[in-house]
Amino acid sequence: MSDPILIPRPEGLYCPQGDFFIDPSRPVARALITHGHADHARAGHGAVLATRQTLEIMAIRYGADFAGQRQAYEAPLRLGEVTVSFHPAGHVLGSAQIAVEAGGQRIVASGDYARVSNPSCAPFEPVPCDIFISEATFALPVFRHPDPAQEMEKLLASMRAAPERPHLIGAYALGKAQRVIMLAREAGYDAPIYIHGALQRLCDYHIEQGVPLGELRPATMDKAEAGGLREALVIAPPSAFASPWVQRFADPVIGFASGWMQIRARARQRGVELPLVISDHVDWEDLTRTVTEIDPAELWITHGREEALMRWAELEGRRARPLHLVGYEEEPE
Known part of the structure; x- marks a missing residue:
């Protein structure tokens, strides 16, 4: 696989070809935001691209001037040398996965996501990709959420x-x-x-x-x-x-x-x-099912129980790496 078009940096996931960050943990010049929870959506960025609902939720939480510029996602668009598209994550109102494509490579940053029915938001959409970036909030076999x-x-x-x-x-x-x-x-x-x-x-x-x-x-x-x-x-x-x-x-x-x-x-x-026990995140079964369904060439793991998911990937013969991103604290959930 060629060098990834997203790389982990202290501020968060960075795309050099598009010069933007995804869910950065500190103010940056340009941020793409997956959803409105505080450990993903912060105020103070120069420009923010997100779904309309996420932008409106950020305005409710942080005030109308939470960013220098705001742009609502409506369709796939070019940012520098990459194409960016947003896809439903099934987590909360306005939540989205962010797909970044360039040079025949697609990376999907899923943010937080859920596979159970949630009438307040669009259901999770599996997006084929080369690299899938998954949360691991409940990535232990013990976590099997009831109906x-x-x-x-x-x-x-x-x-x-x-x-x-x-x-x-x-x-x-x-x-x-x-x-x-x-x-x-x-x-x-x-x-x-x-x-x-x-x-x-x-x-x-x-x-x-x-x-x-x-x-x-x-x-x-x-x-x-x-x-x-x-x-x-x-x-x-x-x-x-x-x-x-x-x-x-x-x-x-x-x-x-x-x-x-x-x-x-x-x-x-x-x-x-x-x-x-009511959760808006995938449990162990839905997480591993999602990775199996998408079948990426590589799995990147963000905040949560990385060790168990790394071990599962190893047993399944899947390439995986922990990102150790700073700033994604355990959500009150």
Whole structure:
């Protein structure tokens, strides 16, 4: 194989022929962004190319002046000597894989991706390529995520069993909160859902984009009102559970929606009574299935459990390398 058209640098993945970075961890002159989560989308770049929804999400999170210039991806385009195209990643609203092509070589940087059904975004699109760059967030054989509908039924069963206790569910503001709401709606829960103020703008944006979240009410009531709240589902970002906000609710059931809830020790450390294993990332089975399906000549592995995936690739006779990129911390997920 000829020299790759993407190379790892301290700022992130760099394309010399196009003079741009993909999901850089610090401000650069030109950045291509896969999705709006904070460890991939940062403010301060000279120019940003991303899907329209990702640009709008970044504006919501960072303000309208988050970059010097913004360009919404609409079709494959030339940047210098390379052709760039965006393809659905199935992770969160606006998420995309970025394919870079030149000299007969195609590299796909997948960002974060998922293979399970998610009505808030387009499903993952397998893209044939020479090099596939994959996350490894849950790249251990122990991570086999259950059906999200079953986890939602666990939540609704708990609400039926303890109707006198409000259920407070921790969920990341972009993607996971809306996913939990959608799963509740799909399961037939049509009562109002209360949301923490930190979720309001992103939930409003999902509704504007045609994602049917149903009736949402702000969870901004005072302590007296919150103390009398019963038979209620309340969604809040994980940070809210370490703030005085949570103390206004009387005897709540504390839940947390994350792929990490499969590790019971994490649930206990967080004081989570109702762990919900709901993830927006591929688990071990979907990750290895995706690599097998795409069948790249080489697999590059970014943040996560690199060792197990490297070993799997070796046993499968696949070329693989860890990138050890800096700045992709473990997401709250």
